[in-house]
Amino acid sequence: MTVSTEKPPSDFIRDIVAEDVRAGKYKQIRIRFPPEPNGYLHIGHAKSICLNFGIAREFGGICNVRMDDTNPTKEEAEYVESIMTDVCWLIDGWGDNHVGGAPFYASDYFERFYEYAVQLIRKGKAYVCDMTPEETDAYRRLGKASGFRDRSAEENLDLFARMKAGGFADGARTLRAKIDVNAANVWLRDPVLYRIRHASHHRTGDKWCIYPMYDWAHTLSDYIEGITHSICTLEFEVHRPLYDWILDALELPEPHPHQYEFARLNLTYSVISKRKLIQLVNEKLVNGWDDPRMVTISGLRRRGVTPSALRAFAYNIGITKYPSMTDMALLEHTMRDEFNRTATRRLVVLRPIKLVLTNYPGEKIEELDAINNPEDPNAGTRKISFGRELYIERDDFMETPPPKYFRLRPGGEVRLKYAYIIKCDEVVKDEAGNVVELSCRVDLDSKSGGPTAGRKVKGTIHWVSATHAIDAEVRLYDRLFTVPEPDASGDFKSFINPNSLEVVKAKCEPALAEARPEERYQFERLGYFALDRDSTPEKQVWNRTVTLRDTWAKVK
Numbered sequence: 001m002t003v004s005t006e007k008p009p010s011d012f013i014r015d016i017v018a019e020d021v022r023a024g025k026y027k028q029i030r031i032r033f034p035p036e037p038n039g040y041l042h043i044g045h046a047k048s049i050c051l052n053f054g055i056a057r058e059f060g061g062i063c064n065v066r067m068d069d070t071n072p073t074k075e076e077a078e079y080v081e082s083i084m085t086d087v088c089w090l091i092d093g094w095g096d097n098h099v100g101g102a103p104f105y106a107s108d109y110f111e112r113f114y115e116y117a118v119q120l121i122r123k124g125k126a127y128v129c130d131m132t133p134e135e136t137d138a139y140r141r142l143g144k145a146s147g148f149r150d151r152s153a154e155e156n157l158d159l160f161a162r163m164k165a166g167g168f169a170d171g172a173r174t175l176r177a178k179i180d181v182n183a184a185n186v187w188l189r190d191p192v193l194y195r196i197r198h199a200s201h202h203r204t205g206d207k208w209c210i211y212p213m214y215d216w217a218h219t220l221s222d223y224i225e226g227i228t229h230s231i232c233t234l235e236f237e238v239h240r241p242l243y244d245w246i247l248d249a250l251e252l253p254e255p256h257p258h259q260y261e262f263a264r265l266n267l268t269y270s271v272i273s274k275r276k277l278i279q280l281v282n283e284k285l286v287n288g289w290d291d292p293r294m295v296t297i298s299g300l301r302r303r304g305v306t307p308s309a310l311r312a313f314a315y316n317i318g319i320t321k322y323p324s325m326t327d328m329a330l331l332e333h334t335m336r337d338e339f340n341r342t343a344t345r346r347l348v349v350l351r352p353i354k355l356v357l358t359n360y361p362g363e364k365i366e367e368l369d370a371i372n373n374p375e376d377p378n379a380g381t382r383k384i385s386f387g388r389e390l391y392i393e394r395d396d397f398m399e400t401p402p403p404k405y406f407r408l409r410p411g412g413e414v415r416l417k418y419a420y421i422i423k424c425d426e427v428v429k430d431e432a433g434n435v436v437e438l439s440c441r442v443d444l445d446s447k448s449g450g451p452t453a454g455r456k457v458k459g460t461i462h463w464v465s466a467t468h469a470i471d472a473e474v475r476l477y478d479r480l481f482t483v484p485e486p487d488a489s490g491d492f493k494s495f496i497n498p499n500s501l502e503v504v505k506a507k508c509e510p511a512l513a514e515a516r517p518e519e520r521y522q523f524e525r526l527g528y529f530a531l532d533r534d535s536t537p538e539k540q541v542w543n544r545t546v547t548l549r550d551t552w553a554k555v556k
């Protein structure tokens with residue numbers, strides 16, 4: 001499969017927007033991405049960001065980031081900051097003419113939400129209800145009218161003003177829309193619009209002790225910002241009649257925003273909801289929100305995923321109305337597809353074992369040519385130093401190998417990438433019987449003294465020169481969960497993969513000393529890697545972004 005990040009997909013939402021543009025329904029398309037700042041953004045949000053900002057970009061519109069910050073107790077400024085960092089990172093390179101600048105905040109509209117609520121009361125379409133939250137829920141389930149439903153507008157206005165002024169305790173009263181207590185759609189059974197919460201808000205402080213509910217705040221925020229297409233996930237489909245009711249009940253001048261729903265992203269071998277991600281962080285099952293095993297945007301970024309790969313993934317999975325599960329392998333495939341084209345190749349040995357070439361002069365160093373990227377002729381070649389002492393991968397030698405093992409064995413031959421064919425003569429062991437060194441011979445032409453021409457051996461392995469190699473820490477990440485659907489059967493935390501992080505001390509080709517964090521590398525035969533933010537000039541730290549092949553496919 002080839003992926004193009006910048007070629008927009010087509011889907012039913014884009015079809016609707018295209019038709020509205022064609023019909024001249026709006027002056028300009030205005031979209032929003034409305035995260036609640038109660039956690040870090042995850043890959044599901046990336047899908048939503050690519051959809052919302054993508055549409056703005058494709059149709060000459062604008063997309064606002066709006067903090068849906070109506071719940072004072074769960075929200076923090078730290079989350080606002082991380083959300084903006086992640087959004088800007090993901091859409092970087094798309095140009096910024098479609099971004100509505102700094103974030104918008106639902107909390108900036110609290111005064112207007114209040115005024116609209118007063119209007120609704122005046123119109124006889126909202127009332128203050130004294131039932132407890134439990135009673136309210138029970139009555140709504142049963143389709144029963146509250147005994148407070150027929151209060152006069154004057155009494156409601158007075159009570160609502162006193163609610164705002166702090167006259168009542170938390171939970172003592174609510175403001176409810178007066179719609180239809182028997183409606184088939186439960187959301188229309190006189191939903192709560194305001195509740196009392198004596199809590200400090202991260203932006204408005206103690207100014208408010210009544211806070212708007214999601215539907216009230218969200219619909220009116222969309223209207224206030226002149227949103228044309230309000231795109232959200234399927235669970236809000238049942239809210240849409242309430243969304244439309246609010247706009248109509250207030251008799252707000254057209255044009256009204258319209259809500260459209262799509263299926264959220266679910267991904268195998270991961271949990272996506274913030275509520276679960278927060279547990280992983282708080283219970284220290286991972287090392288913070290940006291742990292490279294997390295499917296948060298910050299975790300994926302730290303792991304080495306690029307914005308373009310994430311966008312390509314979001315475009316590849318498409319937008320539908322049907323709930324489904326996306327295979328983690330598709331995300332990994334998307335990364336490989338990009339990195340195969342772009343990543344610079346280098347030789348690195350992750351689990352080194354010393355190899356001495358007994359017939360190669362100790363002082364001799366050869367500079368061999370190595371290809372930087374076979375997929376990109378412009379990437380050119382570099383020199384790599386070859387000498388008597390090398391490191392090879394411990395896995396590339398076996399004393400008693402199984403059939404069809406084409407790497408090194410006692411008495412066996414293998415080709416060293418970009419260099420000679422070698423033969424293993426002797427295995428040196430320590431007292432405990434561990435293999436610590438291999439004595440080998442280079443297969444030299446007896447006449448020319450150079451490598452023997454034209455000979456073929458089955459296996460080719462990578463290596464680094466022991467005298468030239470630089471040390472680095474490499475963090476080998478794997479999927480965080482051992483089962484495809486950790487959510488499906490009980491406690492997702494019991495399926496954490498105990499081998500999801502392995503740290504090794506690697507030997508790297510010296511050219512990697514020049515590596516920069518924004519660059520991606522293929523360590524030949526091993527996978528794609530990026531520098532971690534823990535890296536220093538003295539000690540490099542690398543993250544494995546993804547392996548070269550799907551190692552999970554055969555496990556299943």
Ligand code: ATP
Nearest residue numbers: 034035036044045047048232233264265272273274
């Ligand atoms: P979570 O379930 O993880 O807490 P949320 O929906 O509560 O997510 P919000 O911050 O309210 O998170 O979401 C902001 C926007 O991102 C919403 O429009 C929401 O529909 C969308 N979104 C959230 N999760 C996904 C997902 N998995 N796939 C696609 N879009 C998503």
Ligand code: MG
Nearest residue numbers: 034035036068
């Ligand atoms: Mg939410």
